[in-house]
Amino acid sequence: MRTANWTDSVSVLDRVSAVFDAFGEEDEGLGVSELARRANLPKSTVSRIAADLVEQRFLDREGDRLYLGVRLFELGQTVQQPRLLRRVALPVMAELRDVTGQTVHLAVLDGGDVVFVAVVRGPASRPLVRIGSRLPAHATAVGKAMLAFAPQSVVTAVTGRELTRRTSKTITEASVLHREFADIRRLGVATEDEECTPGRACAASPILSSGVLTPLAAISVAGPAESLVPDRVAPAVRAAAMALSRRLSTDPAG
CATH class of the missing domain: 1.10.10.10 (Winged helix-like DNA-binding domain superfamily/Winged helix DNA-binding domain)
Known part of the structure:
Protein backbone atom coordinates (compact mmCIF):
# COMPACT_ATOMS: atom_id res chain seq x y z
CA MET A 1 0.00 0.00 0.00
CA GLU A 74 4.04 34.23 -3.69
CA LEU A 75 5.50 30.79 -3.02
CA GLY A 76 8.65 31.41 -5.04
CA GLN A 77 12.00 31.46 -3.34
CA THR A 78 13.67 33.64 -5.96
CA VAL A 79 13.04 37.04 -4.40
CA GLN A 80 13.96 38.30 -0.96
CA GLN A 81 10.93 39.83 0.75
CA PRO A 82 8.63 39.37 -2.30
CA ARG A 83 5.66 41.23 -0.83
CA LEU A 84 7.85 44.23 -0.02
CA LEU A 85 9.38 44.16 -3.48
CA ARG A 86 6.01 44.29 -5.23
CA ARG A 87 4.53 46.81 -2.79
CA VAL A 88 7.43 49.20 -3.25
CA ALA A 89 7.89 48.58 -6.97
CA LEU A 90 4.35 48.96 -8.34
CA PRO A 91 4.00 52.75 -7.74
CA VAL A 92 7.45 53.36 -9.26
CA MET A 93 6.56 51.14 -12.20
CA ALA A 94 3.33 53.06 -12.78
CA GLU A 95 5.22 56.35 -12.76
CA LEU A 96 7.78 54.99 -15.21
CA ARG A 97 4.95 53.80 -17.47
CA ASP A 98 3.42 57.30 -17.39
CA VAL A 99 6.76 58.93 -18.25
CA THR A 100 7.63 56.61 -21.12
CA GLY A 101 4.19 55.55 -22.37
CA GLN A 102 5.44 51.95 -22.58
CA THR A 103 4.95 48.71 -20.67
CA VAL A 104 7.10 48.29 -17.54
CA HIS A 105 8.30 44.94 -16.22
CA LEU A 106 9.81 43.74 -12.97
CA ALA A 107 11.79 40.50 -13.11
CA VAL A 108 14.02 38.35 -10.89
CA LEU A 109 16.87 36.01 -11.74
CA ASP A 110 16.28 32.28 -11.34
CA GLY A 111 19.24 30.22 -12.50
CA GLY A 112 19.75 30.93 -16.18
CA ASP A 113 16.31 32.45 -16.60
CA VAL A 114 14.45 35.58 -15.61
CA VAL A 115 10.97 35.31 -14.10
CA PHE A 116 8.59 38.24 -14.46
CA VAL A 117 6.90 39.10 -11.17
CA ALA A 118 5.05 42.32 -12.05
CA VAL A 119 3.83 43.99 -15.25
CA VAL A 120 2.37 47.50 -15.64
CA ARG A 121 0.90 47.80 -19.10
CA GLY A 122 1.48 50.85 -21.26
CA PRO A 123 -1.54 52.64 -22.74
CA ALA A 124 -0.72 51.67 -26.32
CA SER A 125 1.51 48.66 -25.76
CA ARG A 126 0.56 45.00 -25.84
CA PRO A 127 2.64 43.13 -23.25
CA LEU A 128 4.23 39.90 -24.44
CA VAL A 129 4.89 38.53 -20.95
CA ARG A 130 2.70 37.90 -17.94
CA ILE A 131 3.44 37.38 -14.27
CA GLY A 132 5.24 34.06 -14.08
CA SER A 133 6.62 34.20 -17.63
CA ARG A 134 10.14 32.82 -17.93
CA LEU A 135 12.78 33.82 -20.50
CA PRO A 136 16.53 33.12 -20.89
CA ALA A 137 18.51 35.72 -18.96
CA HIS A 138 21.23 36.20 -21.58
CA ALA A 139 18.67 37.20 -24.22
CA THR A 140 16.85 39.86 -22.19
CA ALA A 141 17.72 43.33 -20.95
CA VAL A 142 16.50 42.50 -17.44
CA GLY A 143 18.64 39.37 -17.37
CA LYS A 144 21.77 41.13 -18.61
CA ALA A 145 21.21 43.95 -16.11
CA MET A 146 21.16 41.50 -13.21
CA LEU A 147 23.99 39.29 -14.49
CA ALA A 148 26.26 42.31 -14.94
CA PHE A 149 26.07 42.98 -11.19
CA ALA A 150 25.85 39.37 -10.00
CA PRO A 151 28.71 37.45 -8.34
CA GLN A 152 31.13 35.80 -10.75
CA SER A 153 29.97 32.33 -9.73
CA VAL A 154 26.43 33.18 -10.86
CA VAL A 155 27.64 34.66 -14.15
CA THR A 156 29.85 31.65 -14.86
CA ALA A 157 27.00 29.23 -14.18
CA VAL A 158 24.88 31.01 -16.80
CA THR A 159 27.43 31.85 -19.48
CA GLY A 160 29.46 28.68 -19.07
CA ARG A 161 26.79 26.56 -20.72
CA GLU A 162 25.25 26.67 -24.18
CA LEU A 163 23.42 29.94 -24.75
CA THR A 164 20.24 29.36 -26.71
CA ARG A 165 19.48 31.54 -29.71
CA ARG A 166 16.04 33.17 -29.63
CA THR A 167 16.45 35.40 -32.69
CA SER A 168 19.15 36.25 -35.21
CA LYS A 169 20.30 39.01 -32.84
CA THR A 170 20.63 36.90 -29.67
CA ILE A 171 24.12 37.03 -28.16
CA THR A 172 25.33 33.43 -27.84
CA GLU A 173 29.05 33.99 -27.21
CA ALA A 174 30.08 34.28 -23.57
CA SER A 175 32.99 36.61 -24.38
CA VAL A 176 30.67 39.07 -26.10
CA LEU A 177 28.28 38.99 -23.14
CA HIS A 178 31.11 39.62 -20.68
CA ARG A 179 32.17 42.71 -22.62
CA GLU A 180 28.59 43.93 -22.60
CA PHE A 181 28.35 43.31 -18.85
CA ALA A 182 31.31 45.69 -18.36
CA ASP A 183 29.46 48.40 -20.32
CA ILE A 184 26.28 47.76 -18.29
CA ARG A 185 28.18 48.19 -15.02
CA ARG A 186 29.61 51.45 -16.33
CA LEU A 187 26.29 52.84 -17.61
CA GLY A 188 23.88 51.25 -15.13
CA VAL A 189 21.56 50.22 -17.96
CA ALA A 190 21.22 47.18 -20.19
CA THR A 191 19.56 47.32 -23.60
CA GLU A 192 17.93 44.74 -25.82
CA ASP A 193 17.25 45.15 -29.53
CA GLU A 194 15.19 42.20 -30.81
CA GLU A 195 17.54 39.77 -29.04
CA CYS A 196 14.70 37.87 -27.39
CA THR A 197 11.60 38.68 -29.45
CA PRO A 198 11.50 40.00 -33.01
CA GLY A 199 10.17 43.53 -33.18
CA ARG A 200 10.69 44.27 -29.47
CA ALA A 201 13.22 46.56 -27.77
CA CYS A 202 13.92 47.09 -24.10
CA ALA A 203 16.04 48.98 -21.55
CA ALA A 204 16.56 47.69 -18.00
CA SER A 205 18.43 48.52 -14.81
CA PRO A 206 19.17 46.35 -11.77
CA ILE A 207 17.64 46.91 -8.34
CA LEU A 208 20.42 46.62 -5.79
CA SER A 209 20.33 46.48 -2.01
CA SER A 210 23.11 46.99 0.51
CA GLY A 211 24.37 43.74 1.99
CA VAL A 212 22.90 41.61 -0.82
CA LEU A 213 25.41 40.31 -3.36
CA THR A 214 22.98 39.44 -6.16
CA PRO A 215 20.59 42.11 -7.52
CA LEU A 216 17.13 41.79 -6.00
CA ALA A 217 15.44 42.30 -9.37
CA ALA A 218 15.51 44.44 -12.50
CA ILE A 219 13.04 46.97 -13.87
CA SER A 220 12.57 47.53 -17.58
CA VAL A 221 10.68 49.48 -20.22
CA ALA A 222 9.74 47.47 -23.31
CA GLY A 223 7.96 48.29 -26.54
CA PRO A 224 7.98 48.02 -30.32
CA ALA A 225 11.46 48.26 -31.79
CA GLU A 226 10.30 50.74 -34.44
CA SER A 227 9.19 53.28 -31.85
CA LEU A 228 11.14 52.54 -28.64
CA VAL A 229 14.75 53.75 -28.61
CA PRO A 230 16.36 52.14 -25.53
CA ASP A 231 18.94 54.91 -25.10
CA ARG A 232 16.18 57.53 -24.87
CA VAL A 233 14.33 55.80 -22.02
CA ALA A 234 17.53 54.66 -20.29
CA PRO A 235 17.81 57.69 -17.94
CA ALA A 236 14.23 57.21 -16.69
CA VAL A 237 14.77 53.46 -16.23
CA ARG A 238 18.02 54.02 -14.35
CA ALA A 239 16.39 56.63 -12.09
CA ALA A 240 13.50 54.27 -11.31
CA ALA A 241 15.89 51.45 -10.40
CA MET A 242 17.92 53.74 -8.15
CA ALA A 243 14.74 54.92 -6.42
CA LEU A 244 13.66 51.33 -5.80
CA SER A 245 17.12 50.39 -4.54
CA ARG A 246 17.01 53.24 -2.02
CA ARG A 247 13.48 52.43 -0.85
CA LEU A 248 14.19 48.73 -0.42
CA SER A 249 17.37 49.48 1.51
CA THR A 250 15.56 51.82 3.93
CA ASP A 251 12.27 49.89 4.32
CA PRO A 252 13.03 46.49 5.87
CA ALA A 253 9.44 45.79 6.84
CA GLY A 254 7.61 43.22 4.72
Whole structure:
Protein backbone atom coordinates (compact mmCIF):
# COMPACT_ATOMS: atom_id res chain seq x y z
CA MET A 1 0.00 0.00 0.00
CA ARG A 2 2.83 2.36 0.80
CA THR A 3 4.36 1.85 -2.66
CA ALA A 4 1.01 2.24 -4.41
CA ASN A 5 0.26 5.48 -2.60
CA TRP A 6 3.64 6.88 -3.54
CA THR A 7 3.13 5.91 -7.17
CA ASP A 8 -0.25 7.61 -7.20
CA SER A 9 1.25 10.77 -5.70
CA VAL A 10 4.01 10.92 -8.28
CA SER A 11 1.44 10.48 -11.03
CA VAL A 12 -0.61 13.43 -9.76
CA LEU A 13 2.49 15.61 -9.42
CA ASP A 14 3.57 14.70 -12.95
CA ARG A 15 0.18 15.74 -14.31
CA VAL A 16 0.17 19.04 -12.43
CA SER A 17 3.72 19.73 -13.59
CA ALA A 18 2.70 18.99 -17.18
CA VAL A 19 -0.13 21.52 -16.90
CA PHE A 20 2.20 24.23 -15.58
CA ASP A 21 4.84 23.44 -18.22
CA ALA A 22 2.23 23.82 -20.97
CA PHE A 23 2.20 27.59 -20.49
CA GLY A 24 4.60 29.42 -22.80
CA GLU A 25 6.24 32.75 -22.04
CA GLU A 26 4.13 34.63 -24.62
CA ASP A 27 0.75 33.01 -23.98
CA GLU A 28 -2.20 35.31 -23.37
CA GLY A 29 -4.05 32.52 -21.55
CA LEU A 30 -4.98 29.01 -22.61
CA GLY A 31 -8.25 27.11 -22.89
CA VAL A 32 -8.64 23.63 -21.41
CA SER A 33 -8.47 21.97 -24.83
CA GLU A 34 -5.16 23.64 -25.70
CA LEU A 35 -3.77 22.89 -22.23
CA ALA A 36 -4.71 19.24 -22.64
CA ARG A 37 -3.06 19.08 -26.07
CA ARG A 38 0.18 20.66 -24.85
CA ALA A 39 0.28 18.61 -21.65
CA ASN A 40 -0.57 15.41 -23.56
CA LEU A 41 -3.33 14.63 -21.06
CA PRO A 42 -7.05 13.88 -21.43
CA LYS A 43 -9.21 17.00 -21.49
CA SER A 44 -11.31 15.69 -18.57
CA THR A 45 -8.15 15.22 -16.48
CA VAL A 46 -6.88 18.73 -17.24
CA SER A 47 -10.32 20.18 -16.48
CA ARG A 48 -10.32 18.60 -12.99
CA ILE A 49 -6.72 19.63 -12.27
CA ALA A 50 -7.38 23.18 -13.48
CA ALA A 51 -10.45 23.53 -11.25
CA ASP A 52 -8.41 22.54 -8.20
CA LEU A 53 -5.52 24.85 -9.16
CA VAL A 54 -7.88 27.79 -9.66
CA GLU A 55 -9.42 27.16 -6.24
CA GLN A 56 -5.94 27.24 -4.68
CA ARG A 57 -4.95 30.34 -6.75
CA PHE A 58 -2.17 28.54 -8.64
CA LEU A 59 -4.14 29.35 -11.79
CA ASP A 60 -6.40 32.30 -12.58
CA ARG A 61 -9.50 31.95 -14.74
CA GLU A 62 -10.94 34.67 -16.96
CA GLY A 63 -13.91 33.40 -18.95
CA ASP A 64 -12.82 30.21 -20.67
CA ARG A 65 -9.09 30.97 -20.46
CA LEU A 66 -6.59 30.04 -17.77
CA TYR A 67 -3.49 31.94 -16.65
CA LEU A 68 -0.64 31.21 -14.25
CA GLY A 69 -1.73 32.47 -10.82
CA VAL A 70 -0.14 34.94 -8.46
CA ARG A 71 0.29 32.28 -5.79
CA LEU A 72 3.09 30.73 -7.82
CA PHE A 73 5.01 33.96 -7.35
CA GLU A 74 4.04 34.23 -3.69
CA LEU A 75 5.50 30.79 -3.02
CA GLY A 76 8.65 31.41 -5.04
CA GLN A 77 12.00 31.46 -3.34
CA THR A 78 13.67 33.64 -5.96
CA VAL A 79 13.04 37.04 -4.40
CA GLN A 80 13.96 38.30 -0.96
CA GLN A 81 10.93 39.83 0.75
CA PRO A 82 8.63 39.37 -2.30
CA ARG A 83 5.66 41.23 -0.83
CA LEU A 84 7.85 44.23 -0.02
CA LEU A 85 9.38 44.16 -3.48
CA ARG A 86 6.01 44.29 -5.23
CA ARG A 87 4.53 46.81 -2.79
CA VAL A 88 7.43 49.20 -3.25
CA ALA A 89 7.89 48.58 -6.97
CA LEU A 90 4.35 48.96 -8.34
CA PRO A 91 4.00 52.75 -7.74
CA VAL A 92 7.45 53.36 -9.26
CA MET A 93 6.56 51.14 -12.20
CA ALA A 94 3.33 53.06 -12.78
CA GLU A 95 5.22 56.35 -12.76
CA LEU A 96 7.78 54.99 -15.21
CA ARG A 97 4.95 53.80 -17.47
CA ASP A 98 3.42 57.30 -17.39
CA VAL A 99 6.76 58.93 -18.25
CA THR A 100 7.63 56.61 -21.12
CA GLY A 101 4.19 55.55 -22.37
CA GLN A 102 5.44 51.95 -22.58
CA THR A 103 4.95 48.71 -20.67
CA VAL A 104 7.10 48.29 -17.54
CA HIS A 105 8.30 44.94 -16.22
CA LEU A 106 9.81 43.74 -12.97
CA ALA A 107 11.79 40.50 -13.11
CA VAL A 108 14.02 38.35 -10.89
CA LEU A 109 16.87 36.01 -11.74
CA ASP A 110 16.28 32.28 -11.34
CA GLY A 111 19.24 30.22 -12.50
CA GLY A 112 19.75 30.93 -16.18
CA ASP A 113 16.31 32.45 -16.60
CA VAL A 114 14.45 35.58 -15.61
CA VAL A 115 10.97 35.31 -14.10
CA PHE A 116 8.59 38.24 -14.46
CA VAL A 117 6.90 39.10 -11.17
CA ALA A 118 5.05 42.32 -12.05
CA VAL A 119 3.83 43.99 -15.25
CA VAL A 120 2.37 47.50 -15.64
CA ARG A 121 0.90 47.80 -19.10
CA GLY A 122 1.48 50.85 -21.26
CA PRO A 123 -1.54 52.64 -22.74
CA ALA A 124 -0.72 51.67 -26.32
CA SER A 125 1.51 48.66 -25.76
CA ARG A 126 0.56 45.00 -25.84
CA PRO A 127 2.64 43.13 -23.25
CA LEU A 128 4.23 39.90 -24.44
CA VAL A 129 4.89 38.53 -20.95
CA ARG A 130 2.70 37.90 -17.94
CA ILE A 131 3.44 37.38 -14.27
CA GLY A 132 5.24 34.06 -14.08
CA SER A 133 6.62 34.20 -17.63
CA ARG A 134 10.14 32.82 -17.93
CA LEU A 135 12.78 33.82 -20.50
CA PRO A 136 16.53 33.12 -20.89
CA ALA A 137 18.51 35.72 -18.96
CA HIS A 138 21.23 36.20 -21.58
CA ALA A 139 18.67 37.20 -24.22
CA THR A 140 16.85 39.86 -22.19
CA ALA A 141 17.72 43.33 -20.95
CA VAL A 142 16.50 42.50 -17.44
CA GLY A 143 18.64 39.37 -17.37
CA LYS A 144 21.77 41.13 -18.61
CA ALA A 145 21.21 43.95 -16.11
CA MET A 146 21.16 41.50 -13.21
CA LEU A 147 23.99 39.29 -14.49
CA ALA A 148 26.26 42.31 -14.94
CA PHE A 149 26.07 42.98 -11.19
CA ALA A 150 25.85 39.37 -10.00
CA PRO A 151 28.71 37.45 -8.34
CA GLN A 152 31.13 35.80 -10.75
CA SER A 153 29.97 32.33 -9.73
CA VAL A 154 26.43 33.18 -10.86
CA VAL A 155 27.64 34.66 -14.15
CA THR A 156 29.85 31.65 -14.86
CA ALA A 157 27.00 29.23 -14.18
CA VAL A 158 24.88 31.01 -16.80
CA THR A 159 27.43 31.85 -19.48
CA GLY A 160 29.46 28.68 -19.07
CA ARG A 161 26.79 26.56 -20.72
CA GLU A 162 25.25 26.67 -24.18
CA LEU A 163 23.42 29.94 -24.75
CA THR A 164 20.24 29.36 -26.71
CA ARG A 165 19.48 31.54 -29.71
CA ARG A 166 16.04 33.17 -29.63
CA THR A 167 16.45 35.40 -32.69
CA SER A 168 19.15 36.25 -35.21
CA LYS A 169 20.30 39.01 -32.84
CA THR A 170 20.63 36.90 -29.67
CA ILE A 171 24.12 37.03 -28.16
CA THR A 172 25.33 33.43 -27.84
CA GLU A 173 29.05 33.99 -27.21
CA ALA A 174 30.08 34.28 -23.57
CA SER A 175 32.99 36.61 -24.38
CA VAL A 176 30.67 39.07 -26.10
CA LEU A 177 28.28 38.99 -23.14
CA HIS A 178 31.11 39.62 -20.68
CA ARG A 179 32.17 42.71 -22.62
CA GLU A 180 28.59 43.93 -22.60
CA PHE A 181 28.35 43.31 -18.85
CA ALA A 182 31.31 45.69 -18.36
CA ASP A 183 29.46 48.40 -20.32
CA ILE A 184 26.28 47.76 -18.29
CA ARG A 185 28.18 48.19 -15.02
CA ARG A 186 29.61 51.45 -16.33
CA LEU A 187 26.29 52.84 -17.61
CA GLY A 188 23.88 51.25 -15.13
CA VAL A 189 21.56 50.22 -17.96
CA ALA A 190 21.22 47.18 -20.19
CA THR A 191 19.56 47.32 -23.60
CA GLU A 192 17.93 44.74 -25.82
CA ASP A 193 17.25 45.15 -29.53
CA GLU A 194 15.19 42.20 -30.81
CA GLU A 195 17.54 39.77 -29.04
CA CYS A 196 14.70 37.87 -27.39
CA THR A 197 11.60 38.68 -29.45
CA PRO A 198 11.50 40.00 -33.01
CA GLY A 199 10.17 43.53 -33.18
CA ARG A 200 10.69 44.27 -29.47
CA ALA A 201 13.22 46.56 -27.77
CA CYS A 202 13.92 47.09 -24.10
CA ALA A 203 16.04 48.98 -21.55
CA ALA A 204 16.56 47.69 -18.00
CA SER A 205 18.43 48.52 -14.81
CA PRO A 206 19.17 46.35 -11.77
CA ILE A 207 17.64 46.91 -8.34
CA LEU A 208 20.42 46.62 -5.79
CA SER A 209 20.33 46.48 -2.01
CA SER A 210 23.11 46.99 0.51
CA GLY A 211 24.37 43.74 1.99
CA VAL A 212 22.90 41.61 -0.82
CA LEU A 213 25.41 40.31 -3.36
CA THR A 214 22.98 39.44 -6.16
CA PRO A 215 20.59 42.11 -7.52
CA LEU A 216 17.13 41.79 -6.00
CA ALA A 217 15.44 42.30 -9.37
CA ALA A 218 15.51 44.44 -12.50
CA ILE A 219 13.04 46.97 -13.87
CA SER A 220 12.57 47.53 -17.58
CA VAL A 221 10.68 49.48 -20.22
CA ALA A 222 9.74 47.47 -23.31
CA GLY A 223 7.96 48.29 -26.54
CA PRO A 224 7.98 48.02 -30.32
CA ALA A 225 11.46 48.26 -31.79
CA GLU A 226 10.30 50.74 -34.44
CA SER A 227 9.19 53.28 -31.85
CA LEU A 228 11.14 52.54 -28.64
CA VAL A 229 14.75 53.75 -28.61
CA PRO A 230 16.36 52.14 -25.53
CA ASP A 231 18.94 54.91 -25.10
CA ARG A 232 16.18 57.53 -24.87
CA VAL A 233 14.33 55.80 -22.02
CA ALA A 234 17.53 54.66 -20.29
CA PRO A 235 17.81 57.69 -17.94
CA ALA A 236 14.23 57.21 -16.69
CA VAL A 237 14.77 53.46 -16.23
CA ARG A 238 18.02 54.02 -14.35
CA ALA A 239 16.39 56.63 -12.09
CA ALA A 240 13.50 54.27 -11.31
CA ALA A 241 15.89 51.45 -10.40
CA MET A 242 17.92 53.74 -8.15
CA ALA A 243 14.74 54.92 -6.42
CA LEU A 244 13.66 51.33 -5.80
CA SER A 245 17.12 50.39 -4.54
CA ARG A 246 17.01 53.24 -2.02
CA ARG A 247 13.48 52.43 -0.85
CA LEU A 248 14.19 48.73 -0.42
CA SER A 249 17.37 49.48 1.51
CA THR A 250 15.56 51.82 3.93
CA ASP A 251 12.27 49.89 4.32
CA PRO A 252 13.03 46.49 5.87
CA ALA A 253 9.44 45.79 6.84
CA GLY A 254 7.61 43.22 4.72
